Amino acid sequence: MIDLVHLRSFIAIAQVGSFTLASQKLGLRQSTVSQHLQRLEATFGHRLLDRDTHGVQLTANGEALLPYAKQMLLLERQTSALFADEQPRGTLRLGISEDLVSGQLPALLQDFIADYPTVELNLTVSLSRDLTDMQDKGELDLVFAKRRLGDRRGEPILREPLVWLAADPEAVMARPILPLIVFPPPSLTRTLLMEALERAGRPWRIVCSCQSLSGLTAAARAGMGVLVQPRSLAPSGLREFPPSVLPAMEDVEFILVASASADRNTVAAFTRLIRDRVGVGLSRPMEALRHV
Incomplete structure (x- = not known):
């Protein structure tokens, strides 16, 4: 058996x-x-x-x-x-950081829909700060996004180092001014990488800015410049710069934040899937979920 x-x-x-x-x-x-x-x-x-x-x-x-x-x-x-006493129900308005769109998200959504076919999933993908603003306005039930170390909103699921990536790091390093491929403001990743470069006194310029991670990844694969992403979410086709070549950046934390008005059973069901699929094999898995 x-x-x-x-x-x-x-x-x-x-x-x-x-x-x-x-x-x-x-x-x-x-x-x-x-x-x-x-x-x-x-x-x-x-x-x-x-x-x-x-x-x-x-x-x-x-x-x-x-x-x-x-x-x-x-x-x-x-x-x-x-046979569960309280089934997830209704609509789940889910906000997910742009960084997390690739990787395990399709499989996660597939499992959730298969387990709870009566739940309607309303998905929003955007920058973490924008998702926070939408949740504060009552437009999202659950947000899976990034926060800076020391911030208090939400509880962390995992902590990740940010890394410098390029299709050809050696070619990029030969340029006198570091070419950057970045999200537009108010991107947290953009803020942290620029702070690191300013502290190191490293000259830089933005060669590509895009709201979409797929667009940024395409630019990086084309050799336009340097992309920064959490290490475990680094897109394929890009190589990480060797340590000490570029300044170290502050880690980020990925958090789950549920609105007080959200259906607790539905939020709990999706949270279990996120913990199971995303909080494994990464830098520092953590327990999470605080209602705001």
């Missing part, structure tokens, strides 16, 4: 590529996660993962099992939701 707990550990390892990070994600001991995998492999009679010095890789059998394992856990969540 297939144990869903064992499947959950298998999926976590596959997602993060590490027994250590998988155990942190699941809130279990690493030895427990290892035992789950061993028992799952014994159930199927096949090796599902290979370990080497570079990390953990799925075997061919592991690759074949993964989509079925995910579907089984999805069915489990949906079945449990049928």
Whole structure:
């Protein structure tokens, strides 16, 4: 008989590529996660993962099992939701920082819609400051955005270092004035990178400004200049500058903030997905959620 707990550990390892990070994600001991995998492999009679010095890789059998394992856990969540005392309902007006649009957001939304098909999701993607203003006006129920270290709004889900990125860092460093690719004001990332350059006395100029991360990424991939992003959210096709080449920037924290008027069950359901998918394998996962 297939144990869903064992499947959950298998999926976590596959997602993060590490027994250590998988155990942190699941809130279990690493030895427990290892035992789950061993028992799952014994159930199927096949090796599902290979370990080497570079990390953990799925075997061919592991690759074949993964989509079925995910579907089984999805069915489990949906079945449990049928008998929940208080179901998420209504409309969730969700605001998400532009930095988070790529990466795991599509899978996160897919899971939420599958688990709670009766909830209408109203999604707004913008800069963190703009999302804060919209929430203060009563236009958003839940915001997932950035804040500066020391700010008090919300509670942090994770803390991330900002890094300098370019298609060809060596070519960019050969230029006498650093070319910047940035969000428009009131971008927090823009503020922090400019403060770091001012402290270092490094000359710079803006060569591209765009509200959309996809637009900024395209400019960076084209070799126009330097883009700054949280390390775990760095777009593909860009390389991080070596340490000490450019000044270090202040870390940022990603936070969840729920409005007092929002449906608590709906907010809690989406928050669980965010913690599960986003707060893993990043710099410093944290507990979160404060109503404002």
